Amino acid sequence: MQKFFFNKKLVVTLIGLIVAFLLVAFSINVRNNRSMPPVIQQIGNEASGLVNAIVSYPATGIAKAGSAVGDLLNTYQENQKLKKQVDSLAAQKVENQTLRQENKQLKQQVKLNKSLTDYDKISAYVLSRTPSAWQNQVIISKGRTAGVVKNAAVMSKEGLVGRVVEVNQTNSKVELVTTKNDSANRFSVQLINTKNEIVNGLITGYNTEKNQLIMGQVTSKVKIKKGTKVITSGMGGNTPKGLFVGTVVRVADDDYGLPSKIYIKPAADMTNLNVVTVAKRTD
Amino acid sequence: MAESRMKFVFPIGLLLAFVLDGVCSKIFAGYFFTSSIAVESRLLLLWFVLAIFLTDDTIEHIYIWAFCAGIFYDMYYTSFLGLMALLLPFLVYLNRAVFPFFKSSFIVVLLIYLIDVTLLTTLNYWAMTLIGQAGVSLASYVTQVLWPTLIYNLALLVVLFVPLRRIFVE
Numbered sequence: 001m002q003k004f005f006f007n008k009k010l011v012v013t014l015i016g017l018i019v020a021f022l023l024v025a026f027s028i029n030v031r032n033n034r035s036m037p038p039v040i041q042q043i044g045n046e047a048s049g050l051v052n053a054i055v056s057y058p059a060t061g062i063a064k065a066g067s068a069v070g071d072l073l074n075t076y077q078e079n080q081k082l083k084k085q086v087d088s089l090a091a092q093k094v095e096n097q098t099l100r101q102e103n104k105q106l107k108q109q110v111k112l113n114k115s116l117t118d119y120d121k122i123s124a125y126v127l128s129r130t131p132s133a134w135q136n137q138v139i140i141s142k143g144r145t146a147g148v149v150k151n152a153a154v155m156s157k158e159g160l161v162g163r164v165v166e167v168n169q170t171n172s173k174v175e176l177v178t179t180k181n182d183s184a185n186r187f188s189v190q191l192i193n194t195k196n197e198i199v200n201g202l203i204t205g206y207n208t209e210k211n212q213l214i215m216g217q218v219t220s221k222v223k224i225k226k227g228t229k230v231i232t233s234g235m236g237g238n239t240p241k242g243l244f245v246g247t248v249v250r251v252a253d254d255d256y257g258l259p260s261k262i263y264i265k266p267a268a269d270m271t272n273l274n275v276v277t278v279a280k281r282t283d
Numbered sequence: 284m285a286e287s288r289m290k291f292v293f294p295i296g297l298l299l300a301f302v303l304d305g306v307c308s309k310i311f312a313g314y315f316f317t318s319s320i321a322v323e324s325r326l327l328l329l330w331f332v333l334a335i336f337l338t339d340d341t342i343e344h345i346y347i348w349a350f351c352a353g354i355f356y357d358m359y360y361t362s363f364l365g366l367m368a369l370l371l372p373f374l375v376y377l378n379r380a381v382f383p384f385f386k387s388s389f390i391v392v393l394l395i396y397l398i399d400v401t402l403l404t405t406l407n408y409w410a411m412t413l414i415g416q417a418g419v420s421l422a423s424y425v426t427q428v429l430w431p432t433l434i435y436n437l438a439l440l441v442v443l444f445v446p447l448r449r450i451f452v453e
Binding site (some may be wrong): 017020021026037041047048060061130131138166181209219 | 303305308309324357359360364365378408417418425
């Protein structure tokens with residue numbers, strides 16, 4: 001009996017287990033704390049981030065060279081398609097410019113300096129991705145020194161990709177919208193149908209098999225067409241208004257005839273991220 | 284001579300394996316994380332297993348290395364401290380425990396690595412389920428995560444075994 005209690009291996013195993021459980025519990029508890037992570041963890045993350053950057057840039061370069069060959073083969077067909085789009089784009093761009101200017105002037109007249117649609121853009125490289133099936137996270141190359149804040153929305157050039165969950169000095173972690181877990185905060189989104197009626201809701205889930213975001217908490221009875229564009233609504237205080245999320249593919253009614261779930265095809269490709277933009281609200 | 288060389292080679296390889304896990308996951312994200320499968324890269328584990336079996340278990344302070352690699356992995360990738368920091372030394376312990384009973388031939392290392400990856404991935408899945416991060420059933424875990432992960436990591440071992448043996452043995 002005496003020997004059993006002083007068995008060195010047993011003691012080490014037990015202490016290891018207890019410490020590990022305590023650490024996990026600690027990490028879960030402080031996760032949503034704004035001042036987290038603690039300094040020691042930040043220093044560790046800086047060091048890892050530095051090495052990661054050194055390896056990541058050349059590796060990404062090689063990968064790009066590989067995909068460039070594939071791109072070249074598709075160039076002709078793509079060119080045909082794009083030519084058609086370019087003409088309409090030019091007209092739209094001019095219109096946008098005029099509207100933006102008018103908007104600015106009107107805002108000045110009513111002395112509305114900052115509204116929900118204003119945000120600062122911080123561009124960052126994607127250094128790495130968490131090698132885990134359970135956490136869809138990427139690590140980006142900008143942190144607190146560049147002005148990144150926790151809970152800021154993150155965009156690719158196509159649309160919304162996720163939210164900043166951890167900020168270090170020179171790198172941060174971004175949780176992608178495709179993450180499926182209990183603790184993930186969801187985005188507040190809205191869509192406007194052809195009759196200019198607004199439907200508000202939340203992104204409440206993600207369907208991995210079909211790659212569709214699920215918009216829930218919808219209380220409106222308004223008819224929604226397939227292909228309607230969904231944007232962030234700016235409610236909740238963290239994301240600016242007007243970031244493109246995706247397009248509606250399916251509306252599922254519940255038993256009472258209310259559209260309870262709206263399925264959205266995300267605009268951004270979460271598996272091909274190289275450069276992202278952090279959208280930090282200015283108001 | 285070989286041992287003193289290992290003092291530098293082992294940590295450098297460890298660092299590379301640690302970083303390449305994430306970089307590979309990022310570059311091949313389109314193949315790793317699709318609608319039907321998810322692959323977890325386990326280069327870090329591969330480095331430890333080969334270090335034990337190919338250097339005849341002569342790496343100094345291997346538990347400290349395993350713990351440090353684990354805690355950095357937790358900090359940098361998952362932000363759940365204590366998970367890999369416990370699992371990696373545990374797997375190193377298991378590998379060292381079975382090491383005297385086997386010859387370090389290619390097939391033996393392959394089979395042991397297969398068991399290692401299964402253990403690590405499953406324990407990780409179990410822990411992630413406990414803390415509410417993983418929400419899939421055991422059946423879909425096996426078909427969507429475990430199988431692809433095993434296939435990818437075994438393929439990596441087959442490709443890297445000979446080059447890494449040259450690094451460790453010579």
